[in-house]
Amino acid sequence: MEQTEKKALQIAACKIRMGAIEAVYSAQSGHPGGSLSAADIIADLYFRELNIDPSHPKMENRDRFVLSKGHTCPGLYAALALKGYFPWDELKSFRHTGALLQGHPDMKAIPGIEMSTGSLGQGVAAAGGMALAGKLDQKSYRVYSLLGDGEIEEGEVWEAAMFAGHHKLDNLCWIIDNNGLQIDGPVADVGGPEPIDKKFEAFNFDVQKIDGHDLDAIDAAFCHAKTVKGKPSVIIAKTVKGKGVSYMENQVGWHGKAPNDKQYQIAMQELKTVLSGLEAE
């Protein structure tokens, strides 16, 4: 990837983080930690990888993205707003009564949302259906689904994995946001989903492990996934929960908590500094 392209993605990722903080702060509710950990992956998907057109959100052969870890929609909503699916100001009424942006993704109301998610494990199952439809109709679109490393404790995730592997859905790519933390503590202590890579290998997935904040690595992983034939792909992206806001990084307490006024100012200041640095280079 060219340096200019990479910088554009870094800027997008920073803006996604700012949008996520804005939304959660405005709602005084929501999930900042996992929105921030996935921001670089979301940026790469929405500003490089996905074949989508905000002016034709239902374009037949569009790529599909399903946020299986639906609670981290503040980051996704920020990306959709940046893409132009709806005005940026909608982020400020996230989770408010009567607002467009529901607490978890609502495909009926929100442009650009491909599947209503939030109940963990269900998004990847629907993504499997979308990939199957693509195979049936001999379409070239690809289906991407992002899930949490805590989410994979859900049994349905492994039903969906078995289905995707068995039906050789090579148009399907899962990304695991492996930030290592879930509400009750480290995933290693709570549900123990490791070793994640070995499990997916056993389910007939092509497995890649990357640094989920390295845009070159994310891009390379998506490129490789497209070359895989006869099996679905999973990209296990090692990330830092709360990435980009110093006091949130690797802090389990920021899974589902909103910043107060002072914390909001600090977070936005840190992100603005990063953004100005990128824009000044």
Added chain:
Amino acid sequence: MAEMVKKATRESYGIALTELGEQYPNIVVLDADLAASTKTAMFREKFPDRFFDCGIAECNMIGVAAGLATCGKIPFANSFAMFSAGRAFEQVRNSVGYPHLNVKVVGSHAGLSVGEDGATHQCLEDIALMRTIPGMVVLNPADHYEMKAAVKAAVEHNGPVYLRLGRLAVESFNNSDDYHFEIGKGITLRDGKDITIIATGLMVSRALKAVKSLEKDGIDARLINLHTLKPIDREIIVKAARETGKIITVEEHSVIGGLGDAVCSVVCEECPVPVVKIGVNDVYGSSGPADEILEKFGLCESHIEEVVKNVLKK
């Protein structure tokens, strides 16, 4: 074509689905390792490319159906009612109901008439569960012809549908493929003025026999076939309440949350009259041949007659 046939509604469903597969290329059928029992094997044989066995993983099957529906397919997701409506309830609610996707959730082997498999497989809660989902159509056809018409109606309806199938063969009381079926419209099978029996699914043919027998005893009972539990036909229920003053509901389902409760809520709101519910009284089923088990739990003509006579004595 006019003939009496004796078939389980699951078989009629399999026939209808296979016939409709020709006309509707978007129909896709999913099953969870029960294709021979749910009768989707008929579809599989004719349209192998549009049939997918999801293995014994009903929750994922519902999600796959939802994903297919977002891409314009008309998926039928099949298992025993206990598993499609029961185990996967939350998937049906959140991945099908909430986004109002065009998925047909099929619950076969519903009710006590599964027979020998016993309580773990005798789903008596599916109607209650499915009724609580906003926008869900709930259908419980009573015989071969009604089932065939209902499957077609489900395909033509754009939105989520729950379709209840039975395992036990039932004599048809309708007699034509031209049978007119409309979602949400109950059918008055026999007019009457002394009392109204409202039945659904397997119990309709049994109630019909009871009504004929009651006639010999001078009791003029009305019989309504309520094949659609949701949206419920308020008009036909209120009319019956007004004109006959007493209602008995008959269902192969728990008396909690099913036909009886649905009828009660309409009657309470619009024309309060006594309603007596015949169904499974907040207990589990048990193993045994279907007809014996149905009799044991009072889901037979003689018990319906007895209840009618008791209500009329009061």
